[in-house]
Amino acid sequence: MPWYRGDCHVHSARSTGGELTPEQVVAEARAAGLDFIAVTEHNTTDTYERFLAVAGDLLVLRGVEHTTPDGHWLELEGGLRIAAHPFAPYPTGTMRRPWEEFDCVEVWNGLWASDRPWNADNEATLAEWKRRLDAGWRQPAIGGSDAHLAGQLGTPHTVVRAEALTPAAIVAGLRAGHSWIAGEPGLALDPGASPLEVRHPDGSMAALRNPFDLS
Numbered sequence: 001m002p003w004y005r006g007d008c009h010v011h012s013a014r015s016t017g018g019e020l021t022p023e024q025v026v027a028e029a030r031a032a033g034l035d036f037i038a039v040t041e042h043n044t045t046d047t048y049e050r051f052l053a054v055a056g057d058l059l060v061l062r063g064v065e066h067t068t069p070d071g072h073w074l075e076l077e078g079g080l081r082i083a084a085h086p087f088a089p090y091p092t093g094t095m096r097r098p099w100e101e102f103d104c105v106e107v108w109n110g111l112w113a114s115d116r117p118w119n120a121d122n123e124a125t126l127a128e129w130k131r132r133l134d135a136g137w138r139q140p141a142i143g144g145s146d147a148h149l150a151g152q153l154g155t156p157h158t159v160v161r162a163e164a165l166t167p168a169a170i171v172a173g174l175r176a177g178h179s180w181i182a183g184e185p186g187l188a189l190d191p192g193a194s195p196l197e198v199r200h201p202d203g204s205m206a207a208l209r210n211p212f213d214l215s
């Protein structure tokens with residue numbers, strides 16, 4: 001069964017703070033070697049058709065980022081619900097809803113470490129996700145760039161094992177946890193043999209895999 005690379009958290013200028021056109025987003029996705037993206041504008045899906053018109057053979061999933069006082073979450077077609085940046089250090093970005101409401105958790109949002117005030121606290125999210133794994137809770141992890149600006153898309157992205165490059169197959173792979181997270185475009189990893197985490201010598205994350213059956 002093939003593996004496909006995709007960014008599940010992408011914005012255009014339609015979202016607050018975004019600066020990219022759909023054409024620019026698609027070009028950056030191609031440059032990063034991605035097979036699919038999920039368009040997750042803030043509280044709307046009204047750019048989806050425009051993305052489809054310029055995507056070519058890049059698969060575009062319909063999605064939305066719900067932004068509420070209780071936190072942000074992504075909803076992709078097929079009803080997949082993802083807790084987005086649960087420990088983001090700004091008031092509405094911190095997830096206050098139970099993680100159990102979601103199919104997946106975005107444990108890696110944007111750069112692993114950053115001095116940007118809006119960047120998610122990835123270390124805190126990863127620690128909580130691992131604590132829940134140790135307690136027996138099976139909840140797949142994903143990574144998304146949360147790209148708003150040029151040069152952000154694909155860092156990180158999620159590599160999914162799926163039957164085909166179709167929305168239904170990609171969503172099924174994500175829901176099952178048949179995936180791993182690459183911290184940068186082009187990173188290769190054998191999910192069956194790798195440890196849970198692979199880190200760069202400076203301590204920053206390079207890759208992360210779900211500890212579920214990927215055979």
